[in-house]
Amino acid sequence: MTLAIMGAMPEEIAPILEKLGEYKTTKYAGNTYYEANYKGIQLVIAYSKIGKVFSTLTATTMCEHFGATKLLFSGVAGAISPKLKVGDLIVATKLAQHDLDITAFGHPFGYVPEGSIYVEADKELLALSKEVALEMGKSVQEGIIATGDQFVADEERKNWIGEIFHADALEMEGASVAVVCDALHVPFFILRAISDAADMDASFSFDEFLETSAVESAEFVMKMVDKIVR
Numbered sequence: 001m002t003l004a005i006m007g008a009m010p011e012e013i014a015p016i017l018e019k020l021g022e023y024k025t026t027k028y029a030g031n032t033y034y035e036a037n038y039k040g041i042q043l044v045i046a047y048s049k050i051g052k053v054f055s056t057l058t059a060t061t062m063c064e065h066f067g068a069t070k071l072l073f074s075g076v077a078g079a080i081s082p083k084l085k086v087g088d089l090i091v092a093t094k095l096a097q098h099d100l101d102i103t104a105f106g107h108p109f110g111y112v113p114e115g116s117i118y119v120e121a122d123k124e125l126l127a128l129s130k131e132v133a134l135e136m137g138k139s140v141q142e143g144i145i146a147t148g149d150q151f152v153a154d155e156e157r158k159n160w161i162g163e164i165f166h167a168d169a170l171e172m173e174g175a176s177v178a179v180v181c182d183a184l185h186v187p188f189f190i191l192r193a194i195s196d197a198a199d200m201d202a203s204f205s206f207d208e209f210l211e212t213s214a215v216e217s218a219e220f221v222m223k224m225v226d227k228i229v230r
């Protein structure tokens with residue numbers, strides 16, 4: 001089995017690479033992929049670069065070129081739900097693209113023909129994450145994540161995304177990874193630790209908490225890997 005672990009930014013996968021120590025490095029289509037043997041399974045790890053297009057390329061490459069049969073995403077997100085504070089973890093139950101808009105034709109936001117507004121995460125991986133949360137004594141929220149090619153630093157935009165998509169957090173890669181994995185029938189799991197509240201202070205908060213929140217997320221994802229291996 002090959003398990004993919006993906007992030008968008010270098011900071012999001014650095015804590016994972018640190019845990020592995022030894023790995024093989026391959027360049028492919030403008031990204032670096034790290035392959036390692038971990039407790040008897042193959043891991044392929046990469047950061048995509050920011051946004052839906054790069055994350056689509058990386059998720060596709062991990063599945064189609066490196067043969068990943070499960071994909072875990074680890075990273076940070078902006079909070080929409082006031083219950084989510086910096087450092088808190090959110091597991092996506094389903095994801096939507098908040099910037100996909102053909103409403104001029106009477107379609108709802110996030111929808112295009114032959115697509116769907118939401119893509120649901122793998123139920124088994126969600127169940128596993130509950131076990132991990134219990135064992136770690138961590139409170140992990142499940143919720144809807146909205147994705148778009150925009151760093152949201154605006155209360156109004158954030159609230160709009162929250163209302164239209166019932167989203168609890170937002171980021172820039174989850175839904176595109178979800179679309180790829182869903183289309184290729186690869187079970188996926190998207191985990192994010194909050195780095196900011198997508199408001200006017202978002203960029204400062206993000207800069208301050210990117211690293212610590214990325215570590216929170218990475219530690220949880222590695223516990224997930226340990227569960228999958230057993």
Ligand code: 3QA
Nearest residue numbers: 008050076077078150151152171172198202
């Ligand atoms: C945005 C990163 C992108 O990969 C999405 C972080 C956290 N808070 C967010 C918010 N709106 C949208 N997404 C997020 N990730 C980084 S842009 C700054 C890059 O700096 C999730 C996320 N409020 C690079 C140095 O110049």
